[in-house]
Amino acid sequence: MKAFVTGSTGLLGGNLVRLLLEMGYEVRALARSAHKAERFLEGLSVEIVVGDMMDVDSWANQMEGCDLLFHTAAYFRETFRRGDHWTNLEKVNATNTLRLFKLAEHYGIKKIVHTSTNAVIRKRKDGTVSDEEDLLAPEEALNLYGKSKIVADRAIESFSKTHDIPIITVLPAWMFGPGDAAPTGSGQLTLNFLHRKVPGTFRSGIDVVDARDVALAMLRAAEKSRGGERYIISGHYTSLEELFGIMNSVSGIPSPRRFPIPMVFFSTYLNERMASLFGKETDVSMDELRVMTEMKRTSNAKAVRELGLTFRPLRQTIHDTVQWYLNNNYLTIPLELSKGSQDGMPRGL
Ligand SMILES: NC(=O)c1ccc[n+]([C@@H]2O[C@H](COP(=O)([O-])OP(=O)(O)OC[C@H]3O[C@@H](n4cnc5c(N)ncnc54)[C@H](OP(=O)(O)O)[C@@H]3O)[C@@H](O)[C@H]2O)c1
Known part of the structure; x- marks a missing residue:
């Protein structure tokens, strides 16, 4: 079996590539x-195709000869920073994703596993746990990234009504894990914590998951599902305070103190305004705050x-994430970790 994976240099894609190779x-x-792919996927027996989701037609024929398409690439992290990203979000995450799927069918792919997000899921008013049926409308999304994924998921659903190719959609929660080279928001939070740059914490409630568990979910979906299904991939409901507590127990670095939510919103708002005046980015954006405090x-x-599916313990995920940053020289401070599992990833970047 041959798999085509987009986003191979990403947190999820990199772990998925490794898992697929391990599974034969x-x-x-x-x-x-x-250059990035060669460094990140160093030592792995992978054929690299250079291409951009902004121009799918120029490389889509490279899917010929593959059986499965795993689509993890997305215009993603940038959305939470200043500026209007809608044009790119809509193009990469929706319009060109659909174009990719059309061309995948044309070039003989037999099944597609697509990556959406649990940001497309609505919070239930009665406080009970939401499931795959609780879908938001585009205008209800908490941010433009979420909106682009909702628009894409709807377009994919319509596409599936007129095309035979089976498509399964996974909806990951906030992913942590080794191999977060860029880094994504979770990796940046971890690095900020380790460098004692997190000014405080606040009441929050977030679903998180290990990127390696999401990779396994995608593989299982390809192997077991006949298509037309969506799966929320969420490992643990946690809070920033619990995450910092685990980071503290792994690294020995103290957790920041807690602040009232209104104060956090006010200072983040001011930080964002100041950052935009000076053309800089903030560590936490208003969009991220809204997601973390929605509960x-x-x-x-x-x-x-x-x-x-089963899910790794959260401590293992955090340990392996920190270990990966340590192994790959992301830390500017000396650090000795408490005992735990290995990060499971070779040195990449
Ligand atoms: N991380 C999370 O918490 C989370 C949660 C839910 C859903 N998701 C979804 O999971 C998927 C994977 O995210 P991730 O966490 O692995 O993010 P990531 O580490 O930022 O990886 C994104 C990948 O997409 C690639 N990419 C971005 N724009 C591209 C373009 N125009 N053309 C081709 N490739 C492009 C990136 O390539 P470069 O290396 O060149 O930048 C990178 O390989 C995304 O669909 C994201 O929306 C993520």
């Missing part, structure tokens, strides 16, 4: 930069039931 798949991987819970019951 051949892998062809899309990357925007050959939405999403259910992994369908993925557990139908894909047979």
Whole structure:
């Protein structure tokens, strides 16, 4: 079996490529930069295809000869920073994703596993846990990134009504894990904590998941699902305070103190305004705050039931994330970790 993976230099894509190879798949991987892919996927037997989601037609024929398409690439982190990103969000995450799927079918791909997000799920008013049926409308999204994924998911659903190719959509919670090279928001939070740059914490409720568990969910979805399904992939409901507590127990670095939510919103608002005046970025944006304080819970019951998923303990995920940053020289401070599992990833960047 041969798999085509987009986003191979990303947190999820990199872990998925490694898992597929371990499971005996051949892998062809899309990357925007050959140089980055060669460093990040160093030592792995992967065919690299250089291409950009901004121009799918120029490289889509490289999917020929592959059986499965795993689509993890997205215009993602930038959305939470200043400026209007809608044009790119809509193009990469929706319009060109749909174009990719059309061309995938044309070039003989037999099944697609697509990556959405649990940001497309609505928080239930009665406080019970939301599931795959609780879908937001585009105008209800908490931010433009979420909106682009909702628009894409709806377009994919319509596409599936007129095309035979099976498409399964996974909806990951906030992902942590080794191999977060860029880094994404979770990796940046971890690095900020380790460098004692987190000014405070606040009441929050977030679903999180290990990127390696999401990779396994995607593989199981490809192997077990006949298509047309969506699965929330959420490992643990937690809070910033719990995450910092685990980071503290792994690294020995103290957790920041707690502040009242209104104060946090006010200071983040001011920080954002100041940052935009000076052309800089803030560590936490208003969009991220809204997500972290919404206190939405999403259910992994369908993925557990139908894909047979289990989830790594949160401590292992945080330990392996920190270990990966340590191994790959992201830390400017000396650090000795408490005992735990290995990060499971080779040195990449
Ligand atoms: N991280 C999370 O917490 C989270 C939660 C829910 C859903 N998701 C979804 O999970 C997927 C993977 O995210 P991730 O966390 O792995 O993010 P990531 O580490 O930022 O990886 C994103 C990947 O997409 C690639 N990419 C971005 N723009 C591209 C373009 N125009 N053309 C081709 N490739 C492009 C990036 O390539 P470069 O290396 O060249 O930048 C990178 O390989 C995304 O669909 C995201 O929306 C993420």
